[in-house]
Amino acid sequence: MKRVHLFLLAGLVCSANLQAATSLLGHWQLTNNAKDSSGNGRHARNHGVTLRPDSALFTGRGGWLEIPNTFDLGDQPFTISAWIQTAEILDDSLGDIASCFDQESRTGFNLGLMNYAGVTCAQSNWRNLFFGIDAGVGGEQWIDRGRPGNNQLINSLVVYDGDLYATTWEPGANDRGHIYRYAGGTNWVDCGSPSPANAIKAAAVYQGKLYVSSERYSGRGSSLTASPNETDGGHVYRYEGGTNWTDCGKIGDVRSVSGLAVYKGKLYAGTGTTGAWRDTPRHRGMYRFDGIGKWTDCGCPGYRITHIGVHDGSLYGLSYDDGNFYRYRGGTNWLSLGPVPETTQVYGMMSYKGNLHVATWPTGSVFEHVTGTNWLHRGRLGMEKEVMALSVYNGKFYAGTLPLADVYRYDGNSTWTKNGELDHTPNVKYRRAWSMAVYDGKLFCGTLPSGHVLSLEAGKSVTHDRALPSGWRHITAVRGQRELRLYIDGKLVSRRGLGNKRFHLSNKTPLKIGLGQHDYFNGRMKDVRLHRGALSPAEIMQIVRGD
Numbered sequence: 001m002k003r004v005h006l007f008l009l010a011g012l013v014c015s016a017n018l019q020a021a022t023s024l025l026g027h028w029q030l031t032n033n034a035k036d037s038s039g040n041g042r043h044a045r046n047h048g049v050t051l052r053p054d055s056a057l058f059t060g061r062g063g064w065l066e067i068p069n070t071f072d073l074g075d076q077p078f079t080i081s082a083w084i085q086t087a088e089i090l091d092d093s094l095g096d097i098a099s100c101f102d103q104e105s106r107t108g109f110n111l112g113l114m115n116y117a118g119v120t121c122a123q124s125n126w127r128n129l130f131f132g133i134d135a136g137v138g139g140e141q142w143i144d145r146g147r148p149g150n151n152q153l154i155n156s157l158v159v160y161d162g163d164l165y166a167t168t169w170e171p172g173a174n175d176r177g178h179i180y181r182y183a184g185g186t187n188w189v190d191c192g193s194p195s196p197a198n199a200i201k202a203a204a205v206y207q208g209k210l211y212v213s214s215e216r217y218s219g220r221g222s223s224l225t226a227s228p229n230e231t232d233g234g235h236v237y238r239y240e241g242g243t244n245w246t247d248c249g250k251i252g253d254v255r256s257v258s259g260l261a262v263y264k265g266k267l268y269a270g271t272g273t274t275g276a277w278r279d280t281p282r283h284r285g286m287y288r289f290d291g292i293g294k295w296t297d298c299g300c301p302g303y304r305i306t307h308i309g310v311h312d313g314s315l316y317g318l319s320y321d322d323g324n325f326y327r328y329r330g331g332t333n334w335l336s337l338g339p340v341p342e343t344t345q346v347y348g349m350m351s352y353k354g355n356l357h358v359a360t361w362p363t364g365s366v367f368e369h370v371t372g373t374n375w376l377h378r379g380r381l382g383m384e385k386e387v388m389a390l391s392v393y394n395g396k397f398y399a400g401t402l403p404l405a406d407v408y409r410y411d412g413n414s415t416w417t418k419n420g421e422l423d424h425t426p427n428v429k430y431r432r433a434w435s436m437a438v439y440d441g442k443l444f445c446g447t448l449p450s451g452h453v454l455s456l457e458a459g460k461s462v463t464h465d466r467a468l469p470s471g472w473r474h475i476t477a478v479r480g481q482r483e484l485r486l487y488i489d490g491k492l493v494s495r496r497g498l499g500n501k502r503f504h505l506s507n508k509t510p511l512k513i514g515l516g517q518h519d520y521f522n523g524r525m526k527d528v529r530l531h532r533g534a535l536s537p538a539e540i541m542q543i544v545r546g547d
Contacts, residue, residue, distance in 0.1 A: 058525060087470055117261040138457055153447075157203075172227075216232050222430050246292070306318055324340075388434050403431055419456070
């Protein structure tokens with residue numbers, strides 16, 4: 001009898017300790033209202049979210065919820081969870097689930113989904129879940145991740161099915177462009193070279209498969225010796241595993257396919273790079289993939305369409321001619337939103353804080369699109385001439401440049417902070433930080449002419465490097481004492497240790513639901529909970545089951 005009493009007493013003590021270790025800071029059911037049902041009175045202020053009886057509708061164009069920051073997360077464990085619904089067919093990025101992040105001090109946390117189209121040639125991330133914390137820690141040390149093959153340019157970096165892939169320009173007379181898979185350290189696995197052209201250029205994930213394109217690139221545009229391999233590109237290929245690829249057909253008479261992106265359930269290709277410059281105007285525009293060997297002409301607005309991206313319900317075309325920038329209007333119709341001021345070439349685009357930003361030549365500047373043909377100058381990056389890859393990583397906005405292959409971090413207004421020079425090849429005129437992707441909780445960047453890939457860690461982050469399935473999913477992010485953890489539908493999908501850093505996250509910025517440093521959330525959401533303490537797997541599963 002005494003043993004039974006002791007057992008019951010021990011159970012009560014454990015239960016009391018658990019309740020003391022975890023407490024509900026806020027619970028926003030998001031059914032008909034944005035009130036806090038935890039009893040703590042942390043009711044949300046609604047900024048344009050449609051609150052329905054079953055969930056909240058976030059359009060991805062401006063709606064979000066604001067909760068005053070009275071919870072003081074400090075350096076202690078916490079858990080944030082939510083049910084989210086995302087569509088399978090998208091015309092926008094998926095955006096942020098929740099964020100409490102102070103840009104100036106680089107302090108707080110970010111939880112969201114990465115759909116990054118227009119990272120120069122690539123759609124670098126597709127439906128990848130991200131959770132990160134920072135307290136102004138690190139973000140200056142780049143680690144060399146090696147040189148895939150004999151390449152001199154990493155054209156694209158793309159996350160696919162749990163791995164990071166790189167496409168390359170390999171200019172030797174007997175070389176051809178390859179695709180490589182990152183295998184850790186400085187190791188890369190050759191996944192084949194489906195085209196005899198010297199470059200595999202663009203990359204995107206479409207309908208659960210990896211697609212890449214081929215290009216004939218001379219090297220003269222980077223002030224390098226011209227490649228003796230003058231074989232035309234212009235094909236798109238689908239990855240079948242190992243070193244096997246399916247040829248999806250040649251696009252018209254183009255010599256290069258320079259950009260790939262998914263929009264409204266279709267794969268689109270830009271074709272107007274240097275190799276296509278002397279082609280007829282109709283062969284310098286954009287095409288839509290309608291099946292193996294079937295490419296539908298989407299028109300050319302008179303200037304080349306090179307790279308392409310997606311933002312706020314529209315597909316955009318970036319041009320190397322006279323700073324032009326276009327919105328696709330369907331059929332073969334385009335609307336000009338340029339020229340971008342002080343610009344002759346537009347290289348990349350990214351949604352940052354819900355607004356569209358572009359990277360330019362020759363003033364090495366980033367511009368934010370305001371409306372129509374109006375643009376806001378967001379600063380020049382040092383004395384660089386060209387900005388190429390743009391990416392959002394753990395709450396901050398990053399950009400790669402030429403001629404020094406620098407990477408800069410945006411710190412607000414027109415301030416950019418240099419945090420690395422990535423290529424030190426001697427005796428060359430131009431060095432490029434050309435491609436970027438977020439993978440394994442880090443920012444990766446590919447260079448010219450060294451052909452190396454490097455990675456940066458700012459704060460600590462954890463990523464799910466596979467595409468989040470559409471429909472309703474339960475997302476849980478846990479900041480524990482020693483690690484970060486991500487759960488989908490109650491299943492642990494990723495974790496990362498915190499090391500010896502304490503990461504004190506207190507700031508005065510409100511908790512935002514449906515908005516963060518990347519973009520407005522695009523989908524439906526309900527049952528958002530913030531706990532002090534790290535919920536156990538069993539407790540998370542209880543919430544998923546609705547127990």
